[in-house]
Amino acid sequence: GAVVSQHPSWVICKSGTSVKIECRSLDFQATTMFWYRQFPKQSLMLMATSNEGSKATYEQGVEKDKFLINHASLTLSTLTVTSAHPEDSSFYICSARVLPGNEQFFGPGTRLTVL
């Protein structure tokens, strides 16, 4: 099956710093990737849709200037949490869409802790 990786798997940072998370499709090309956030004991919430070569589409309530998304190639999308604060601490998961069928395969997630 399709494999999606994320790096780093976990990160601890100080409040006010920026953190970049990478999402890669390892054995396929993904024109569309998705970024989700999951708080403890809750389900996944879609943050934004990342399209290769164009601007990301953000869900309502997600600050695009705080969560910068860059999908520069067909195998890589990055999420940068700018000026992170403790309330940004969460589990961030990306997925990539595989055609045909539109099935989404998920990365292993990145645990972000902001002190």
Added chain:
Amino acid sequence: KQEVTQIPAALSVPEGENLVLNCSFTDSAIYNLQWFRQDPGKGLTSLLLIQSSQREQTSGRLNASLDKSSGRSTLYIAASQPGDSATYLCAAQAAGNKLTFGGGTRVLVKP
């Protein structure tokens, strides 16, 4: 706006029993429905995907059904094993490729 609900939120069964996990969605105009497994602190593993034109999908001990008209999908896991303990999530995909997730069912299979 699509809403996805999973009942029950948690389930505990003895090893060997069959598991029945329910998923309901409010908007029947879905492209497909996926079932995932999530272990604590991990990402999601895709289990089954049912296209909107299909009624069910099977993989080993897993069987998922889809009834679009009633807005329901059910995941059956036969002869449960302790290794099946995890959280199971269903997600409905709209035509715009957005996945809307249910709250999940936490399953514990006791040896």
